[in-house]
Amino acid sequence: xxxxSARRRHPxxxxxxxxxxxxxxxxxxxxxxxxxxxxxxxxxxxxxxxQGKKLYEVGCASCHGTGGxxxxxxxxxxxxxxxxxxxxVGTGRMPAATTEGPQVVAKKNIYTQDQIDQLAAYIASLGxxxxxxxxxxxxxxxGDIAKGGELFRTNCAQCHNFxxxxxxxxxxxxxxxxxxxxPQHIYEAMQTGPQNxxxxxxxxxxxxxxxxxxxxxHAIDSPETTQPGGMDLGxxxxxxxxxxxxxxxxxxxxxxxxxxxxxxxKAKKS
Amino acid sequence: MSTATNDxxxxxxxxxxxxRIADWADGRLGIYSLAKANMRKIFPDHWSFMLxxxxxxxxxxxxxxxxxxxxxxxxxxxxxxxxxxYVPLQGQxxxxxxxxxxxxxxxxxxxxxxxxxxxxxxxIFLAGMFVHMMRVFFTGAFRKPREINWLFGxxxxxxxxxxxFTGYSLPDDLLSGTGVRFxxxxxxxxxxxxxxxxxxxxxxQFPGHDFVARFYSIHILLLPGIMLGxxxxxxxxxxxxxxxxxxxxxxxxxxxxxxxxLPVYMAKAGGFFFLVFGVIxxxxxxxxxxxxxxxxxxxxxxxxxxxxxxxYMGFAxxxxxxxxxxxxxxxxxxxxxxxxxxxxxxxxVLGVIALYPFIESWVTGDKDEHHIxxxxxxxxxxTAFGVAWVTVYMIGLVGGxxxxxxxxxxxxxxxxTWFVRIFFFAGPVIGFIVTKRICLALQRRxxxxxxxxxxxxxxxxxxxxxxxxxxxxxxxEQLHTLTAHHQYEPAEIGATVDENGVERKVPAGEKLRAKxxxxxxxxxxxxxxxxxxxxxxxxxxxxHH
Numbered sequence: 001x002x003x004x005s006a007r008r009r010h011p012x013x014x015x016x017x018x019x020x021x022x023x024x025x026x027x028x029x030x031x032x033x034x035x036x037x038x039x040x041x042x043x044x045x046x047x048x049x050x051q052g053k054k055l056y057e058v059g060c061a062s063c064h065g066t067g068g069x070x071x072x073x074x075x076x077x078x079x080x081x082x083x084x085x086x087x088x089v090g091t092g093r094m095p096a097a098t099t100e101g102p103q104v105v106a107k108k109n110i111y112t113q114d115q116i117d118q119l120a121a122y123i124a125s126l127g128x129x130x131x132x133x134x135x136x137x138x139x140x141x142x143g144d145i146a147k148g149g150e151l152f153r154t155n156c157a158q159c160h161n162f163x164x165x166x167x168x169x170x171x172x173x174x175x176x177x178x179x180x181x182x183p184q185h186i187y188e189a190m191q192t193g194p195q196n197x198x199x200x201x202x203x204x205x206x207x208x209x210x211x212x213x214x215x216x217x218h219a220i221d222s223p224e225t226t227q228p229g230g231m232d233l234g235x236x237x238x239x240x241x242x243x244x245x246x247x248x249x250x251x252x253x254x255x256x257x258x259x260x261x262x263x264x265x266k267a268k269k270s
Numbered sequence: 271m272s273t274a275t276n277d278x279x280x281x282x283x284x285x286x287x288x289x290r291i292a293d294w295a296d297g298r299l300g301i302y303s304l305a306k307a308n309m310r311k312i313f314p315d316h317w318s319f320m321l322x323x324x325x326x327x328x329x330x331x332x333x334x335x336x337x338x339x340x341x342x343x344x345x346x347x348x349x350x351x352x353x354x355x356y357v358p359l360q361g362q363x364x365x366x367x368x369x370x371x372x373x374x375x376x377x378x379x380x381x382x383x384x385x386x387x388x389x390x391x392x393x394i395f396l397a398g399m400f401v402h403m404m405r406v407f408f409t410g411a412f413r414k415p416r417e418i419n420w421l422f423g424x425x426x427x428x429x430x431x432x433x434x435f436t437g438y439s440l441p442d443d444l445l446s447g448t449g450v451r452f453x454x455x456x457x458x459x460x461x462x463x464x465x466x467x468x469x470x471x472x473x474x475q476f477p478g479h480d481f482v483a484r485f486y487s488i489h490i491l492l493l494p495g496i497m498l499g500x501x502x503x504x505x506x507x508x509x510x511x512x513x514x515x516x517x518x519x520x521x522x523x524x525x526x527x528x529x530x531x532l533p534v535y536m537a538k539a540g541g542f543f544f545l546v547f548g549v550i551x552x553x554x555x556x557x558x559x560x561x562x563x564x565x566x567x568x569x570x571x572x573x574x575x576x577x578x579x580x581x582y583m584g585f586a587x588x589x590x591x592x593x594x595x596x597x598x599x600x601x602x603x604x605x606x607x608x609x610x611x612x613x614x615x616x617x618x619v620l621g622v623i624a625l626y627p628f629i630e631s632w633v634t635g636d637k638d639e640h641h642i643x644x645x646x647x648x649x650x651x652x653t654a655f656g657v658a659w660v661t662v663y664m665i666g667l668v669g670g671x672x673x674x675x676x677x678x679x680x681x682x683x684x685x686x687t688w689f690v691r692i693f694f695f696a697g698p699v700i701g702f703i704v705t706k707r708i709c710l711a712l713q714r715r716x717x718x719x720x721x722x723x724x725x726x727x728x729x730x731x732x733x734x735x736x737x738x739x740x741x742x743x744x745x746x747e748q749l750h751t752l753t754a755h756h757q758y759e760p761a762e763i764g765a766t767v768d769e770n771g772v773e774r775k776v777p778a779g780e781k782l783r784a785k786x787x788x789x790x791x792x793x794x795x796x797x798x799x800x801x802x803x804x805x806x807x808x809x810x811x812x813x814h815h
Binding site: 150158168175231240244 | 375397
């Protein structure tokens with residue numbers, strides 16, 4: 001004990017305490033956090049629904065009600081379909097924290113794809129809704145890029161900007177950026193209309209239309225896209241361009257002017 | 271004169287080629303006398319005097335690159351199908367204007383670079399004019415005899431705004447089309463004449479088939495032509511008035527201290543042109559601007575979020591964005607105040623700064639010629655007014671970008687808009703008061719420095735224990751610089767009783783003027799600069815203070 005008290009004013013003592021505290025919190029969290037344990041190999045639908053129900057009771061029921069009927073904290077999930085679950089859970093939006101801001105944002109997904117499928121199967125069993133699209137439905141390779149661009153500008157650009165960089169909605173809500181969103185999730189979002197987004201069911205935008213839009217976004221926003229003309233400054237338009245012109249354009253020119261003015265012809269100093 | 275020189279040179283053999291060419295030209299153009307009068311013209315050296323040059327050079331760059339762009343641009347709204355090399359638009363219907371802009375961007379050699387230089391130079395040109403104008407404002411360089419040149423400069427700025435607007439509208443892309451629609455809305459909000467002007471401008475219903483061709487001749491001919499004329503006039507007046515200079519030893523209202531135009535200033539200015547061109551070219555080479563291919567062709571049924579104008583129109587955009595959407599209906603007519611008031615404010619805010627030189631000279635009654643610049647602190651009310659004006663302008667810019675600010679700082683767009691609404695009124699007042707206090711404090715500091723010298727940071731302990739800091743007197747040059755400014759008396763209301771004892775009615779204008787004049791030069795609105803007597807009294811009794 002004497003050793004400990006002698007060293008408690010050591011410069012590194014605070015660091016050690018901090019590390020211990022972090023390790024303790026992390027360890028406790030790991031021990032009590034919902035574990036991704038259940039790995040069902042069964043392909044049977046009823047088993048899947050059964051597993052999904054269990055996951056639902058742990059992660060979702062507190063807001064959406066024990067039978068998916070909804071509560072004051074969350075809407076009913078009857079009839080939202082598997083596509084909505086795959087989108088909401090797959091992008092990490094659900095389960096949402098109880099203290100979310102103006103809208104639920106995408107975060108790290110804590111479920112495996114198998115678990116999401118189980119949850120989706122359970123929710124789909126509550127009432128008919130849009131199912132999870134297949135790869136042929138949303139594969140960007142099969143879409144018409146130019147047509148997709150036209151559809152995007154007509155239906156999506158009002159909120160998501162010309163090139164899907166996102167934009168502001170009222171009271172702190174916003175349309176998120178579509179950069180780096182998986183084609184499957186974009187398809188599901190259009191199909192189900194999460195949060196503030198209107199839904200575009202097949203009667204409004206056909207499967208082919210959706211695929212075209214995904215193809216367009218893939219062409220202009222994927223990591224392989226090259227930007228003609230250099231840095232795109234966030235793709236946000238004249239606001240960032242103006243800021244850049246002032247700070248780096250005029251800024252550099254004023255720096256040059258100061259430099260030139262300081263380098264005056266040395267008159268013979270008498 | 272030329273015949274005499276010719277005879278002499280023939281006697282000594284042939285004159286050098288340069289001299290012969292100069293002689294030839296002089297006989298026809300009279301360049302000798304012109305050069306004699308102007309080659310030794312003196313220009314003072316200060317970095318802030320080069321801001322105007324930044325504007326002039328970026329304007330020249332815009333003209334040069336613009337000529338190249340006109341070779342390939344088709345100002346037509348005929349509908350065509352795109353078959354160029356940008357895949358995401360292939361097969362789309364678009365106007366020929368948009369099609370040819372895509373052609374310039376992707377299929378003309380150097381086209382995209384020239385387009386980007388043209389557009390970046392335009393943003394920098396306008397930003398340069400703004401800063402140049404503020405430099406002139408805050409140093410009082412607009413005072414007699416330069417009021418007309420101030421107006422020339424102001425007109426260049428306003429015309430530059432509209433040249434820029436007509437320019438970025440030409441590609442007929444979705445972003446600029448939205449901007450033209452916005453402008454149409456502003457025009458329509460004008461009572462009575464709005465609809466007529468709109469139909470006249472667009473040749474019928476918006477967008478019609480004419481506006482690109484019309485904007486084209488306005489953008490490449492009418493406005494730049496006027497601007498070029500104004501710029502030449504601006505330069506001629508700078509030559510005629512001679513350049514202003516900051517106060518300093520040897521500098522008076524009657525001389526100009528600096529370097530001669532030739533060779534020093536010509537070399538510096540010429541070099542500076544290439545530096546400006548270089549900086550703009552580098553920015554244009556590495557940074558995209560107005561990627562019209564990403565925005566797509568304009569269709570009145572489409573719109574994107576984040577649709578802002580270029581920065582110099584952002585202040586107008588902001589006024590409309592934060593104005594509540596009021597409207598009045600009477601007799602079946604609608605007056606859209608939500609757009610019309612911003613339109614009026616747009617003119618007012620710009621008009622106030624244009625007329626400021628005349629307002630100030632009326633208020634202060636100052637009709638003298640000024641060639642020595644003010645330090646901003648020595649004109650606290652003017653500086654404070656300038657800061658208030660800039661605040662209104664910048665608040666407008668913030669309002670114009672409210673959505674981008676909201677998304678990128680994770681704020682509510684409603685909160686940003688309310689902040690802007692409140693600060694449209696409170697910002698200039700706060701800016702005015704704070705600036706004025708800072709200016710007066712700086713004047714006090716200058717007075718202190720003149721009378722007591724500079725703080726050396728050396729602490730001395732006296733025999734009886736007191737600590738004092740040693741102050742070091744300023745040099746004669748520094749003393750001169752800090753006390754060279756003239757301090758005016760506030761204009762008084764003239765005698766209210768005439769020689770017969772009859773009371774005169776004082777016009778309201780005169781009362782207002784006396785009040786405003788007091789705000790400029792009255793007690794507490796400027797710190798009296800130290801007099802020679804004060805200085806002598808304090809410095810003679812050294813060590814006693």
